[in-house]
Each structure stands twice: as C-alpha cells, then as structure tokens.
Amino acid sequence: MSNAPWAFVAALAAVPVLVPNPYVLAVLTLAGIFVIGAISLNLLLGYTGQLSLGHGAFFGLGAYASALTSLGFDIGIGFGLRLRVDPQPVWLGFLMAILVACAFGWMLGRLAFRVRGAYFVIITICFAQVLRMVALNWVELTQGPMALISIPPVSLWLPGLGVVPLVTKAQTYWLVLAVGVLAFLLVRQLVESRIGRALIALRSNEALARSVGIPVTHYLVVAAVVSAGIAGAAGSLFAHYMGIVDPDVFMFIYTVTMVIMVVTGGKGTLWGPVVGGLIFGLIPDLLRGRAAPELQWVIYGVAMILFVMFLPRGIVPGVQSLLRRRA
Amino acid sequence: MDQALQHLVNGTVLGGTYALLGIGLTLVFGVMRVVNFTHGEFYAFGAYITYGLIVLGGVNYFLALPLATLAGVALGALLEVALLRPMRKADIDSVMLVMIGAMLAMQNLEMFAWGGVAKLTPNPFDGSPLVFGPVSVLPLRLFVLVVSVLMLLGFWLALERSRAGMAMRATFQDPETAALMGVRVGWVNTATFALGSGLAAASGALLGPVFMTSPTMGDLVGLKAFAIVILGGLGSLPGATLGGFALGFVEEFAGGYLSTEYRDTFGFLLIIAVLVLRPQGLVPARERIG
Amino acid sequence: MIGPLLEVRNLAVHIGGLVAIADMSFQVPEGRIVSLIGPNGAGKTTAFNVISGYMRPTKGRVLFDGADITGLPPERIATRGLVRSFQRTSVFAGCTVLENALIALHGRGRAGLLGALLRAPAQRREEARLLAEAHSMLDFVGLAARADTPAEVLAYGEQRRLGIVLAAIVSPRLLLLDEPAAGLNPSETQAAMELIQKLRDRRMTVLLVEHDMAMVMQISDSICVLNQGRIIAEGSPAEIRQHPEVISAYLGSGHWEGADAQA
Numbered sequence: 001m002s003n004a005p006w007a008f009v010a011a012l013a014a015v016p017v018l019v020p021n022p023y024v025l026a027v028l029t030l031a032g033i034f035v036i037g038a039i040s041l042n043l044l045l046g047y048t049g050q051l052s053l054g055h056g057a058f059f060g061l062g063a064y065a066s067a068l069t070s071l072g073f074d075i076g077i078g079f080g081l082r083l084r085v086d087p088q089p090v091w092l093g094f095l096m097a098i099l100v101a102c103a104f105g106w107m108l109g110r111l112a113f114r115v116r117g118a119y120f121v122i123i124t125i126c127f128a129q130v131l132r133m134v135a136l137n138w139v140e141l142t143q144g145p146m147a148l149i150s151i152p153p154v155s156l157w158l159p160g161l162g163v164v165p166l167v168t169k170a171q172t173y174w175l176v177l178a179v180g181v182l183a184f185l186l187v188r189q190l191v192e193s194r195i196g197r198a199l200i201a202l203r204s205n206e207a208l209a210r211s212v213g214i215p216v217t218h219y220l221v222v223a224a225v226v227s228a229g230i231a232g233a234a235g236s237l238f239a240h241y242m243g244i245v246d247p248d249v250f251m252f253i254y255t256v257t258m259v260i261m262v263v264t265g266g267k268g269t270l271w272g273p274v275v276g277g278l279i280f281g282l283i284p285d286l287l288r289g290r291a292a293p294e295l296q297w298v299i300y301g302v303a304m305i306l307f308v309m310f311l312p313r314g315i316v317p318g319v320q321s322l323l324r325r326r327a
Numbered sequence: 328m329d330q331a332l333q334h335l336v337n338g339t340v341l342g343g344t345y346a347l348l349g350i351g352l353t354l355v356f357g358v359m360r361v362v363n364f365t366h367g368e369f370y371a372f373g374a375y376i377t378y379g380l381i382v383l384g385g386v387n388y389f390l391a392l393p394l395a396t397l398a399g400v401a402l403g404a405l406l407e408v409a410l411l412r413p414m415r416k417a418d419i420d421s422v423m424l425v426m427i428g429a430m431l432a433m434q435n436l437e438m439f440a441w442g443g444v445a446k447l448t449p450n451p452f453d454g455s456p457l458v459f460g461p462v463s464v465l466p467l468r469l470f471v472l473v474v475s476v477l478m479l480l481g482f483w484l485a486l487e488r489s490r491a492g493m494a495m496r497a498t499f500q501d502p503e504t505a506a507l508m509g510v511r512v513g514w515v516n517t518a519t520f521a522l523g524s525g526l527a528a529a530s531g532a533l534l535g536p537v538f539m540t541s542p543t544m545g546d547l548v549g550l551k552a553f554a555i556v557i558l559g560g561l562g563s564l565p566g567a568t569l570g571g572f573a574l575g576f577v578e579e580f581a582g583g584y585l586s587t588e589y590r591d592t593f594g595f596l597l598i599i600a601v602l603v604l605r606p607q608g609l610v611p612a613r614e615r616i617g
Numbered sequence: 618m619i620g621p622l623l624e625v626r627n628l629a630v631h632i633g634g635l636v637a638i639a640d641m642s643f644q645v646p647e648g649r650i651v652s653l654i655g656p657n658g659a660g661k662t663t664a665f666n667v668i669s670g671y672m673r674p675t676k677g678r679v680l681f682d683g684a685d686i687t688g689l690p691p692e693r694i695a696t697r698g699l700v701r702s703f704q705r706t707s708v709f710a711g712c713t714v715l716e717n718a719l720i721a722l723h724g725r726g727r728a729g730l731l732g733a734l735l736r737a738p739a740q741r742r743e744e745a746r747l748l749a750e751a752h753s754m755l756d757f758v759g760l761a762a763r764a765d766t767p768a769e770v771l772a773y774g775e776q777r778r779l780g781i782v783l784a785a786i787v788s789p790r791l792l793l794l795d796e797p798a799a800g801l802n803p804s805e806t807q808a809a810m811e812l813i814q815k816l817r818d819r820r821m822t823v824l825l826v827e828h829d830m831a832m833v834m835q836i837s838d839s840i841c842v843l844n845q846g847r848i849i850a851e852g853s854p855a856e857i858r859q860h861p862e863v864i865s866a867y868l869g870s871g872h873w874e875g876a877d878a879q880a
Contacts, residue, residue, distance in 0.1 A: 126595040137588040193733030213695035301431030
C-alpha cells in the first residue's frame, strides 16, 4: 500500500517517455500547476477548516514576483527616488515568489484570523480584489492590463551541465511534477506532526483546542504562511510556463477553481486535492471544441453544488469508505 | 466647493442604488445566515431581463422595470427552494460553497445566453443634464435615485406593517423562537430570499441603462454589496441603508480627490479595515461557550 | 501559609443589560476539591468562562497562583496551569480517542515548523514520548480499549469521561470541571466521582460546577453557593447543608432532595 504513491509518481514521470505528445504534456503540466495550488489551499481549507477565498492572490503574487524578478523593473518609489532591479536568473525569481507569497500570507493571516466564518471569507476575497486592482493600475510596475510578457522559461542548474533553460515540454513537465511531489510531502510532513494535530484540533473544536493550551491563531498564521508559499511557487511555475502574466490571475474564478478541486477531491485528505486537481485540471481540455467555454464553468459550478450537497466529504474519502466496506 | 457639491450629488445618486443592493443582501444574511454570493448575479439578471424586454420584446421601459424585478423574485424563490432549503441544517461554509457554485453557473449561463459583449439598455430620458446652480445631474440618474428611494421606503413599510414583514423580522431576531411562535420559517426563508433577489434585480434593472450590462458586471457589484453590508454591520437593515450611501460617498470623493484608477479599491480597503479594527463590534457575541 | 491557588476578587459580569454576576469573591486553596453550586442562571457557567479566559469581566480580578490572569486568552491561561472542561461538545469529533489525547498533550511537545518538516531524530523521540504518555493516560482512566475509536461514536458517558481526561492530561494545577456528571446514570456518576478523586490524588486542585448534589456533598472539601450573581454561603458540605439562606435559595428547585437522601 505504501508503495502505491511512489508507483503513481513513477508512472507520471514516465509519461513524457511513453507519450511524447507535446499537447498531452502541455495539458498535464498546466493541470499539475493547479494541483499544486489545490494542495496548498487544502492546508488551509481542509486541515484548518478556514474557507480562504483569496487564495488565488498568493498564486498571482508568486506569478508577478517571479516574472518581475526575472524581467527586472525600474519604478519610482516616491521622493524622487527610483528602485531599479536588473533581470535576475529565474531560480531567484522562483525563490522571490515563495518569499513574497509567504510575507503576504503572514500579513493576511495576522489580519484575517482575528475573525472567523463569513467575516474571514469576506476579508480574504477583498484581499485578492485589492491586489487585482493594484496589478491593473500600477502600470509602471506591472504594465497593467497590457500584461508582463516575454517571461523567460525556467532554468535549472544541473551538475555537470551548468544552468540549463527548460525549454522542452518534457523538462517543464518534470519540473512541475517535482515541485508537486515536494509540495505534497511538505503538507504531509506538516499535517502528520504536532502542528498538524493542532490545526486539526482547531478545525474540530476551536474552544476546546484553546482550553488545552493550543495557541490557535499562531498555528493558523503558520498554516497560512506555508500555504501561501506553496501557492506562490505554483504561481511562479505558471508565469514562466505561460510566458505572460496579467491581472486576471487575481480573478476570483482561479480561487474558485482551486476550491472546487479541493472540495470535490476531499478536503482535509492528502490525496483529495491531487484527485480533484487532476479531474478539474483536465476537464477544460476534454471539453475543448465540444462545448462553449462558458459551459465548462457552468459544469464546474454545478459540480460544486452537487458535491457539497450529496458527497460533502469528497471523492477520496468516499472511495476509501467504499473500499473499507467491501474489505 | 462646487466640485464637492457635485461629488455629493453624484454620491447620493450612486448611494441610493447601493442601498437597494445592500438591503437585499443583508436581509438574506440576517434572516437566513446565508452569505449570498449570487446577489451580484441577480443584479446582472435584472439588467439583462430589462435589456431583453426592451430591445427584443419591444416592451416599454417603465413596464420592463417591474417585470425584471418580478423575474428576479421568481428566480430567487426557485433558487431558495432548490438549493437552500435542503441545506438548512448545513454549516455556513458549506452553504457558501453551494452559493459560489450557483454564482459560477448563473454568471456563465448569462455569458452563454447574451455573449461577452457589453450591452447598453436604451431609455426614454433626455441625454442632456439638468443644471441646478453649481451642480448638474442627468435626468436618468435622477429617476434612478427617486425610484431607489421610493423602493427603500416601500420596503420599510412592508417590513413594518405587513404580516409577512413581521414574520420576517421575528425570524431575523431569533429563528428558534419565531418557529415556536408559529412562524413558518421555511416560507419566511423563501420569501426573504425572493425579496432580496428581487431588490438586486431591481437595482440591475435601474442601473442597466446607466452603466453597460455585461455578464461579469455581477462580480464587482456582488463584492460591493458585501462592502455596503459590512460597513453597516452584517445583518443590520438600517446599517445597509447607511452603508450604501457611505460607499457611494467614499467612492465618489476618494475617486474624485485621491485617485480615479483606484476608485473601486477604496471600498475593499474599507471592508478590511472595518473587519480588522472593529471585529468585536460586528461579530455577534450571542453564542454561549460550553 | 501561602496564598490560595485561585482567588476571584469582586468579579462582576454584565452581558448586554443583564447582570450575570453581580459581585463575586471566593478562593480555592491548593489540593482541594471546591464546588460552585447554585440554581440555574446563578452565574456558574459565566464564572467559569471568565476564570478560564473565554469572557472578559466587567469588573474584578482573577488571580491564579498570585498572578493576575484577568483577560488573558484561554490558551495562555491553560499553559499557566489552569484548564477547564466543557459541558457540551467536550471532545474533538472526527479524531480517535488516542488522537484526542495527543492533541491535549500539545503543550508537552516542542516540535516547531522545521522539526515537523524535517522529522529529525529528536522529533521522532518526542513523538514516541507523547504517544507513550497518551497511552498511559488512557490506561489510567480506563479508556485504553477505546484508543482507536472515533471520539464522536463513544457512548455518552465515555465521551464525558474523555472530556475530563482531555483537561486533566494537560496536567494542570487547577482543573475546572463544568458539570461532569450531567446526564450520567448513577454508576457512571460514581465512576466520574472516582476519576475526580484520582485526579486530586495526582496533585490537581479541582473547582467543580455541578447540579448533582449527592456528588457535590460527597466529594467536595468546601462549597461556594451562588445565587443571583452573588456568593451567599461558603463552607464545608456539613455547614452548607445547615445554612438557612442556602435552603431558601434552593427551595423547590428539587436539587436539594438528592442531597438529603444521600446524607
């Protein structure tokens, strides 16, 4: 049983060799990036039980931070001073994406976790909206609606080869897979630890968790920072893979897509976001040419409603209990 | 000074429709404890029905307004019975997820039905502004303000005087006691959601000819409705009325004096500030611990 | 002589326009079992919420081990050694009994973010130690056989028992128990009483809110009687039983009869 996950990863890693079809790889790569986003959201939504609807903001922050670091920028910062950054290597952009997202995750966590429920949800939505408007209007930095373009592809330092830009589809695919596995392991280590127990405790019964001495807000902020960092990494991959970033990455629809992935797959389970992420990451391409793009979103919306109403725990727990019953 | 007066007038005109929008949302939250993500979509729905009636059906503008409102009421009732009634016992987060799903479906069905291009609803008013000394206002906007205020007043009267309004207020205050006193909470919920949706559709119908009607218009408007409701205190009816005008003024003045590009941002910053700085004032402290 | 472990001084709590606690002062000496009794609505649960940090008092102070803890958040109060149990929803649903115990042992671990991610040997040793402690505590209270049962499927009596254990597992110096016998049958009540006495023998001081007068009279070292937000009497069970004001406060409430039958 414990070998099954590694067999799954090995199978995924073999795809570019077995199916060297660039279209298939492109679809899988993009789905993989969203799976990483869903894995990060699951830490907050699934394990701490906080419905964060601003999660796409961390994805977007990562995308912009990474793109700007690798493209360089030159902006006025008031008092006649200018901040100038020359184009940096892509790996530095990747690190910056994680750092910036973590910093904003910390900030949002400190602010938003003073409240719960509907209030928390609304703050997180507003957070993403404010960032979207900044991205739209701070043209000097972000180019606004004209978008950041010509973002260089990811490069990787490999022993013996030096810095290699990952230009082929297969290379990018493997990179996304590697980051995905790392993100999965990171979340697994975290939730199966003392901190993870504290998070689960606060989801289950916050008042009781506090009564046994668990500083819930502290751990919520920790979860928010880790979650934001992973989302930032996914955003960075997205930016360098697409080569273009515009303010639309902050749109509510991206967050909602990740929420749907987590909810349908099974929130609070390690494999839920992977399963949900793959399903909803691949649906757009299965529907392409067969249905109008609007109908895809209608399907997403209806799927969310049906899952919450009829299979609220999601696919993974549902399948698990089915297997247990048959055993 | 004249400029400030003009902003004041614009803010009032904007605030009237915002108040109408906020009242519906806060009513639904107050009575049903439902964060209604579809509110903005009902606004868009109202705007499209008006457009469709006038342009495709050749219906008179003044008849199209109440028809669009009624369509909103009907669709709201349908949605409540289909989605919210089965979720009565569910936690608030699950209900939010269902409403987000509904929002997504509604918005994209609108996109599918009407296409992505924004539409401008024709109206019978004169396009040249009325000038009152230092300030000027378009006749259409004046009409929108007057209708909004009349609808707000009508809503207040209905809530205060009618039997249904009384049942609604009782449920608003304490659903359990209301149920014990013979209020049929299920129907009150349906009526509340229908009414809230109708108000949103009415705002859309009124503003469709003022702004453009596009499938994604509900997004920003839905968020603004949240801003309005939070400014006034989630679940407070007078608060939503005040909040509507407050947001109208904030946007108008901040947009006029600080930055036009960031006009829509101020509302969101205001929400975050209110929720962060005064959560104790807004979070109901009714729950008993233990 | 050292001061009392817990001292409540002139506590007043107003909720909205209502006076939940008018003026309340009492002390809990170390090593005792003290009960807070009174008719419904006398302010017992409110007092518990204030002492354990879930509610801010309008006036007055709460001193724990000589230090002012008024208005501290619950988790800080808990780490200082004052832990409460809850009347309702007293367990972590969705977690097994063993996981419940491990959660409550949170304060006994040190592992932070890096430790969790890297799982160094030190962290593994710590996890093993916490696991052993959790098992030994479940043994001690007789829930060992239920270790892998989800907490929410436990029988009601066992759930209440687990609730007490979760508070006790933190090894507090002062344990606040909110109606531990509510809804229990006589034999379960007897077991709960024995558990409380066992905990006292483990050097825990206990402050109890309880409606079951037989139990209160049997295990308390001293009793505070609360009525309409004020302490109206304080003393040993024998003294309280004779107290005229107490008798009149309780007349007709029905709780007294059980105590008489037991006495």
